[in-house]
Amino acid sequence: MESSNRNIQQEIEEKLKDEVLRGALGRFAEAYPVSRLKAYENVEDIEALRDQVKQTKMDTVARIEEVADQFVAEAEKRGAKVFRAADGPALKKYLLDLCREKGVKRIVKSKSMASEEIHLNKDLIDAGLRVRETDLGEWIIAIAGHKPSHMVMPAIHLNRYQVAGYFSKELKTDIPPDIPLMVQVARKNLRQEFLQADMGISGANFGVAENGAVGLVTNEGNGRLTTSLPPIHVVIIGYEKLIPTLKDAVPILRTLPRNATCQLMTSYMSMICGPTPVMVKKDGQWTEQEKELHIILFDNGRLRAAHDEKFKEIYQCVRCASCLNVCPVYALVGGHVYGHIYAGGIGAILTAFLNSMGDFEKINELCIGCRRCTEVCPGKINIPGLIEELRIRNAKENGLPFAMKNIFEIVGNRKVFHTLLRLAKVGQMPFQTGRLIRHLPLFLAGLAKDRSLPAIAPTPLRDTIDKVAKNPQNPTKKIAFFSGCSLDFVYPETGEAVVKVLNDLNMSVVFPQDQSCCGKPVIGFGDIETTRKMAKANIAAFEAVNPDIILAACPTCAEMWKETYPEILHEDPEWNARAKKIAAKVREFTSFVAEEYEKAGRLGEANAGAKKVTYHDSCHMRRVLGIFKEPRKLLRSTSDYELVEMKDCDKCCGMSGAFGVKHADLSIPILNQKITNIKDSGAEVVAVGCPACMMQIRGGLDKQAPNIKVKHVADILAEELDKKKK
Amino acid sequence: MKKVCENWEKVLLTTTCGPEYFEEFEAKAKQASAEIFRVKTPVEAKEIITNLIKFTNAKKVVSVDNVLQQASGVNEELQAMGIELYTSQNDIAEHAETADIGISGVEFGIAETGSVCQDAYAIESRLVSMLPPVHIAFMPSSRIVPGVEQAFDVFSQVFQRGYLSLITGPSRTADIERVLTIGVHGPSRFIVIAVDEPVSGGVA
Structure with a gap:
């Protein structure tokens, strides 16, 4: 070809x-x-x-x-x-x-x-x-x-x-x-x-x-x-x-x-x-x-697609190209980079079926999975989902690139992965400036002049959580906290804020030490086998503590637990049943807390605070989990802040997992648009519900508008609690 | 003249259709840059067309047979003005390309989109509506369906063979710098003359 x-x-x-x-x-x-x-x-x-x-x-x-x-x-x-x-x-x-x-x-x-x-x-x-x-x-x-x-x-x-x-x-x-x-x-x-x-x-x-x-x-x-x-x-x-x-x-x-x-x-x-x-x-x-x-x-591949359980979905395409029109990557590079005649997300899929898988391999990374296309597609095609499926098949057929394979073997093995992360914090010391450095060791790539990347924290959340958690005598609920890599190793203070908010709700928090990465970066590259291994390890670790709720303060982790685990384990009846059972207990932080605050009568509109805060909707929070009202309710309930909306609040920040690091050239222009919208909103603080967005936006603001702070909603709620105690 | 349906008026009775949708049809059609003239009687249409011919300095007109036009007496007027008028199939084939204006009848309008439906089975109806720079379409103002849905209720009863078109404003493109430009391969002006007074025999 x-x-x-x-x-x-x-x-x-x-x-x-x-x-x-x-x-x-x-x-x-x-x-x-x-x-x-x-x-x-x-x-x-x-x-x-x-x-x-x-x-x-x-x-x-x-x-x-x-x-x-x-x-x-x-x-x-x-x-x-x-x-x-x-x-x-x-x-x-x-x-x-x-x-x-x-x-x-x-x-x-x-x-x-x-x-x-x-x-x-x-x-x-x-x-x-x-x-x-x-x-x-x-x-x-x-x-x-x-x-x-x-x-x-x-x-x-x-x-x-x-x-x-x-x-x-x-x-x-x-x-x-x-x-x-x-x-x-x-x-x-x-x-x-x-x-x-x-x-x-x-x-x-x-x-x-x-x-x-x-x-x-x-x-x-x-x-x-x-x-x-x-x-x-x-x-x-x-x-x-x-x-x-x-x-x-x-x-x-x-x-x-x-x-x-x-x-x-x-x-x-x-x-x-x-x-x-x-x-x-x-x-x-x-x-x-x-x-x-x-x-x-x-025909030219169309009938084969018709009989493919997943890819029959391409029949829902009416060729309107609206998926290109809203795609943040397409808006930067146009259609020619996609190589064949069909551009954008749907183009990557059609190219794989109507041209060749070889073409797909070259362009598949151009989908950042922000899911804006799924909101406009007349046929409601799950374009990012199909691209992920193609990655899985591509990895099966052609194997993973050698370097990736090595990294995933490491990520797939919790002990080795976590040891490496602990070592990394030492290795990065010379390059560190404050809390931000240029390299996140996991991804080992992507220098960019407009963005700093965060450092590994000196002590991960898993080491401090027992001291931090003030579990009540007679808790109303037992919460098992799935922190995800970012809150464990990069932003443990946000993890601590999560614990504080839950404790304040008279709930106890446990942290199963055998938990590891949710697997999103691994399945993102199509390595389904390693992802299955990680899913099983996480499921077993959380079954062991028998919680009422499993809580994640990261929308992507929540999505992995709720949707991806049951799906990738569907061929194994025993594990599929276990995955489904446990998925029913998984909740995302902002929506869970908003619900509990509402029950407790704590969501009354507070007086508009002095500080302006704007909320950035993470792609997966908004378009996969459908959560966007809840975090705003929580922000409005605080006494310090007044919520102001920025333009395109739900447009991708450009991070999208490893994409943001690997394709820094594309990620940075998308980030810069976000930074401009944040600045124009007049807010002093940007609230997020997703640690990956936090990483990306914090990196951009650090370089371009260091006076504007980025906080997870959990950080803001914990501040409010501290203030009340004083 | 070949038609997809010999009696559109009758089929339109099977769906929601009426003059109460005209206002919305007019608004949407204008939004698509169509020019809409609503007249009480066919005779009033004559004046609109003769004025247009004077303003555009048109010399040659091709036209397919339709009863509203016949009732308007416009053909006689055009001949009296010394305009070349062609109405037979062979003449239309010969002259449509060089004509200044094409005139045809259309069957009904769609309020949702501002479109009109042309029964375009006969080749001459397509020639007069595509080749000259101006297309004038006669339509009874009472024949407006609310949406695309109702239009297809009708099509699915009658469309067994032939050619049907929805026409929504003039020909257009935005292929250079997304700048809207009217009049590419089809007409740059699309004019609908909607006549209130019913004429026996429908448009056909």
Whole structure:
């Protein structure tokens, strides 16, 4: 495959230096969420509509062969010729044979991602055919010799001056960088192509089994011309676009334009059912003929995905590209870094299935798992979840990189791992400045001028907890505290604050010493075997103390316990049952304490305090656990603070586990955006519920705004308790 | 002329449809840069079209047959003005590319999106609505469904063969720097003339 010798790191650096790209994507990322929501203003229930898309697509993929058979039969009954193409070569052979047989010389194309997927144009051109892309963006990148950098706006990486340059070169005349004028130039040139074409090739946004119709949405009108003017029309449609009935198109058409271009409907939505009339001029006379309609039903990995328990989910994609539009990494690097034609998170998945796993390996780290895409996807695809699954399969098939394997062997062995962490605090001494140093020994990477990374604490929480815990005589609940690595070894004082808050609620706290890392960094790289080992060790350690509640003050740890452990152990009935049983006891700190404070009548709105605090929503806290009201309630209940909201409070800080360290070049710009929003909020303190976010934001503020402090919600609650005691 | 459905009016009776949705339709269509003229009688439509022709200095018009247009008497007026008017299939095929204005009828509107539905089975209805820079569409103002859902209630009863289009404003692109530009491959002006007074025989 084409990607074999790519240096992703270098490509990323180049993209980060591309100011045209950064400017365009940055402005778009700002504008998109607002415009999208505006387009949904007259939709009564967005979630219900998204569920409808998801359900329709899920029902369809469950019986995809049957739906495909019906689609083919109905289309053929009406006179269409249908060819099922297993892969790119089969599709190309059919098409080239057809062109030869019919004497086709000129082809116009309206957008078809499936044809880009196999670089169809190249083969057509090599066979001596004149091929013109007619979507303006596609035409621009075709004459520029680029690949699309976005599924909906393929030329978003270029500005008007660059486009004018390509136009001038292509048309051999001087074209000024005036957008309306350039659009008219395109109209004039491509109009002649439409009128003279022997064949039109289009994609399809949906194909209807009950009547064999295909539907197309376009804005420019090129879709209507491509399907109306030439005497032959070839539709290339992937299996994932099939739907059983016409009415099933409704949820797609109510979400696709709103999500893709923030329109209520595109300018044109056309549905074609069987061959339609076409006008042909022969010997100066116009006559009506029946158009030849060919439908190529394209597989190329799609049917394999349909039968894959996890990856059948890609059938829920309507190709709106909204997942790119909200992706913090895409906003920095654009689509080309993703290598193949499908960009962003969904692109990484489609690339793995429709191109090759080798391509995936190079780009999979570009998903930081912030889950913003899952909030906008019309088909509710769990994109980060599928990427994690691909990592697991990739690691199984190809093994882990050698260095990673060594690190995970260490992390997977609690004693060795913890000994190493204790040693690290000695090793780091010379580099330490205050509480922050540049290296966190675990990850051993990522120097960055805009961020400090924390030091290992002199004494871990596990060594002090017995002294710190003031367990009551008759506790209302027995809490087993799962600290996670960060609160144990980096921020033990926050761990102590957690204990203090729980003790104050008349609860006892125990700390099982055999607990270790939750396994998130390990499964994040696809090493499921080591993660299973760690899950079992943690489960056994906590079963042994038989607690009422297992409490984590880190959303990712809580998620691992609640969701990942039962899932990765599902093939082992005994362990699966144990994991499920214990998962039911796991609670996240802020939501648990808010509930208890509420019961105790301690959540009354306190007088607004003098200090302004702003709350940063961790991606996993908000979008996996759905917790965002509770920490705010707690902050409002304090007497010292007034809660003020920052812009984009739930946008990723850029840390995302090891990503933030490994891809510092991408992590830092995302962090800087967060720092700017924090500064603009006027807050003196940033409250977080996640130790990883704390690490990242503290590192950024330390370098850029050292007067603003970062505190875990537990730290703030403990302060309040200290104040009351005084 | 080929049609997907011979009697849209009748099928529309099976779903929620009526003039009470016109206001919302108008607002949404305008939001998509469509120009909407609501008139009481077909004859009033004549004035709108003749004015437009004067303002745009149009010389050549292609038009497909529709009853509202016939009732408006606009064709006779255009001929009286010396405008080249083509209405037969072969003439439309020959002249649509160089015409200044295309006129057709559309079946109904959708309030949710500001779209109109064109029964586009006949090739000439697509030619007049795509090739000239201006497209004028006649539509009865009473035929507005509230949403996409109702539009498809209707389609699923009638769509057995042919070509159907929803048209929402003029042709547009934002492919260069995301700057909205009207009029790419299709018309740069899309004008709906909505007529209140019913004309027997529907639009067809």
